[in-house]
Amino acid sequence: MDENDFLAGRFEEHRSHLRAVAYRMLGSFSEADDAVQDTWIRLSRTDVRDIDNLGGWLTTVVARVSLNMLRSRRTRREDPLEAFVADPAVCTAEGNDPEHEAVLADSVGMALLVVLETLAPAERLAFVLHDMFALPFDEIAPIVDRTPTATRQLASRARRRVQGSPGDLEVDPIRQREVVGAFLAASRGGDFQALLALLDPDVVLRADSAAVAVGAMAEVRGAAAVAETFSGRARGARPALLDGIAGLAWAPGGEPRVVFGFVIASGRIVGIDLLSDPDYLRDTDVQLLDG
Template sequence: MSDTSPADPVAEAFEAQRDRLRAVAYRMLGSHADAEDVVQEAWLRLSRQDTATIHNFAGWLTTVVGRISLDVLRSRQARSEASYDDRLPELVVTVDDGPAPEDDVALADSVGLALLVVLESLGPSERLAFVLHDLFAVSFDEIGQILGKSTAAAKMLASRARRKVQAAEHPTGAGREQREVVQAFLSAARRGDFEELLRVLDPGVKLTADLPHGVVVILGATEVATGAQSRVAAGSAVRGRAVLVNGLPGYVSWREDGAPLSVMAFTIVDGRISDISVVADPARLAAMDLPEPE
């Protein structure tokens, strides 16, 4: 197969669609690596297609990416892999340079961790119908064709998925306010201030920790606050820095030897932390693209 080239008008047209196609695949699959694979497969299929028969280029590519993504989701479900049932969604860590004018827009982006967690709970057909229609305005006629279902069935799948998404909590508050809540939590944990920890934690907070021996879930503000105090007291982190994790405030800590100790991601609703995701598995940390300690 020939590589994409600016001299090739089909390649130019594909490159103009690449970012959007990658976004579709990522929201479908929750993995940047899988999304890249799907987009590359779409290019290979396009290169084998007589483009003169394609009347709606963007629509054709969206359909192809949707079908490939659906195949990946169904394959995961058929294997019933624990790694997909229990794992945290892929965390993308970037440097947090502080609030910017576009900060609130970035934090409101529906690629956020909270939405990915909800999408992981949807069936493949529900997920495709919701993502393509609600996030990318693809018609139900087209979605039905991808799924091999009627337009009415596609609408029903999207509606069912939408109810599940709307029932889940979403991050609220401006970026600066969210950072302040996270900083208050970290400061209280370092000081061992149990009352302050309870103040910034939602009573029903859920902490999910990806540890070397598996995934551990802790529920409730009292349990999470107690665990936060004991972890800080016994921890070996000597350096840390604020980061953005999937666009939301987070924190990375390192050991004295420079090895990463943990990545924490926070979901804040109504001024309180409602969800904390922690990656402390050295193997997974080693595979992540983390910034350098400050």
């Protein structure tokens, strides 16, 4: 057996795991296969004598490839959203195992894949690698170019969305911005009734430890309580994109100090994350918008 055959054999030992990682990241069997193939190409061009842990190295590479593919989707948002809907059925392309694909799809679940599609790419990667594959944050952090603390925040925010979100989450970025804009206008104007109309009855407002340290409540539940919290009190906030997702930011002098992340379902806000951790703010792509 020559060296290339030996390397191919070792790669095949990890293929199922790599495909599972890529599928959970991308929600598409065909794209998962592309990511795995790209990983093999990179391995075949690498001196394996420099790799101490082949499984860990391959997981990192397929995660980076998948992350790049997710980010590429973000730059093509003019394409129909249907192009990015997760595969609900078993793929029957040559070389794939339909039974294995059915088991893999069932293990993830369409509801979870729908929720994962609403996450920013870095959030999705942090959640998938940590919560589904038990990778420590210090290994995930270099993949998303963030500190371990900021990576933990990404996973925590994603986890709250996954655990507390209904199945009909809003994924249209234009509609997201409309809802967030209406919330900001109602908050600035002190329009309590308009806020109530925008909030789900069971909405939850959560603040991170940094925000709590400067006076925010750790958690507020219910539309009336959340509306009261924001009514007339967001005059300094402005629209922003947080890793590509519609949100708000308080940014005196153009420097984000606090950001507000929103979870929206059926046109109503079901969750708000108040985030002020310095590491998170430094490592999050906050794009301030006019308004």
